[in-house]
Amino acid sequence: MYRIIKPVFFKFDPEKVHHFVVRRLKWFNDYFPLGKTILRSSFDVSIKGLEREVFGIKFRNPVGLAAGFDKNGEYIEALSNLGFGFIEVGTVTPMPQPGNDKPRMFRLQEDGAIINRMGFNNKGVDTLAERLRLLKKKDASIVIGGNIGKNKVTPNEEAVNDYIKCFDRLFDVVDYFVVNVSSPNTPGLRELQEKEPLTNLLKTLQERNSKNGISRPILLKIAPDLTNEQLDDIVEIVQTTGIAGLIATNTTIDRNGLYSAPELVGEAGGLSGKPLTSRSTEVIRYLSEKSKGAFPIIGVGGIHSPEDAKEKLAAGASLVQLYTGFIYEGPGLIKRICKELL
Structure with missing residues (x-):
């Protein structure tokens, strides 16, 4: 099904399509009769043998959604019903901010890639x-990570204060934190x-x-x-600060070896x-070899x-996360990965 509708989605602006799709997914999950049941029966992956316990948290499967897809935690339930073992929200900052000017997301279809400068x-x-407080009251079983950052206007010398504000505010409603x-x-x-x-930042937190x-x-x-x-x-x-571990990696600024049109490849982000x-x-x-698997x-x-x-x-990862692959391959990718891991 996704292979049929993806070419239609890919004809439109990626950011607009993103909002269109996730809003309708949420509507289907929350309001369509049997919507949740249909999603879970089609995509959900809760199979014995896939469970993982990592940094003291139990994950129903090792495939999560990376930060950036649901910045404001608006679609967690619906996304969880697509089979993700955990959902990472954010990056969130202390104060609201609009991000960079649009357009700020670009598909490089020949490369199976995306450039973004959301900000x-x-x-x-x-x-x-x-929003997370209300969700946790409703369903505390979904593992949620909080990805935290600083506001654009905050100078680096004061950045630690922004991370502290986000950390304190989310402490009771997320299962783990990610410092971005x-x-x-x-x-x-x-x-x-x-x-x-x-x-200094990590020690403070x-x-x-x-x-x-x-x-x-x-x-x-x-x-x-x-x-x-x-x-x-x-x-x-x-090892010095004693944090729980790493997420590797974020997006790259490298543009070597790309096949897409030069005007797309040249976009900042x-x-x-x-x-x-x-x-x-x-x-x-x-990292795994250098640390001897220490975290x-x-x-x-x-x-x-x-x-x-x-x-x-x-290579040494304990869990994995999807973002761009989820967009290009669709929600069926989650189940395919989990079945292969079994």
Whole structure:
């Protein structure tokens, strides 16, 4: 079915199509008679043998939805009924912000890729926290990650305060946190990946984490464009700060080896999809070997097939996430991956 309707979707602006599709998915899930039942019977994957326990959390299967798809936590239930083992929302910032000017998302169909420069567009952490509070009351079984960032207007010297605000506000309504300092679409954000500011940020959040009586796993999402020396620093930072693990990787600014039209390839933003498959797997393997498997890694980047997911797990990932592959291959990809893993 998805292969039939995808060519129609791909004729229109990707951001508009995204909103069109997820709103109708939500309507079907929430209001159509037997909508939830139909989605679950068609897509849901809760099979014995697929369960994972990673950083103290039980996942019904190891295939999650990456951050960026549902920034404001508006479609979690419906997306969960498509079979995802966990949903990561955000990136969210303390204050609402519109993001970058449109158009800001571009399909590179010849490459099976997307370029986006969304710019952390979201409705703010208060709106997300309230929505998650209501959802957790309704269904606490869905594993939710909160991906947190800083507002565009916040200088890097004060960025830690933005992350603290998001952390505190979401603490009671998410199962784990992801610190996003690797998006290429907020000016200067990747400077926070440098050793000193990153160590300070993560230590501050860990100190806050330990004061709550209970703690939440904190993960760091890193860029695929880091050198091996920088990855060595990341391993050291994880071990020094005691955070739970890493997500590898975010989008890339590299444009080598693409086949799409030059005017598309030249668009600013982060590239995701098939061109990222090998590099993200390389980063996972390097981090896993360098750390001797000392911490969990969630693998994301260019997963368009069960084989892609298996390669990332074999390289050292404990879980995987989809985004661009989900858009290109459709919701059936989740079940295909899970069946292959069995």
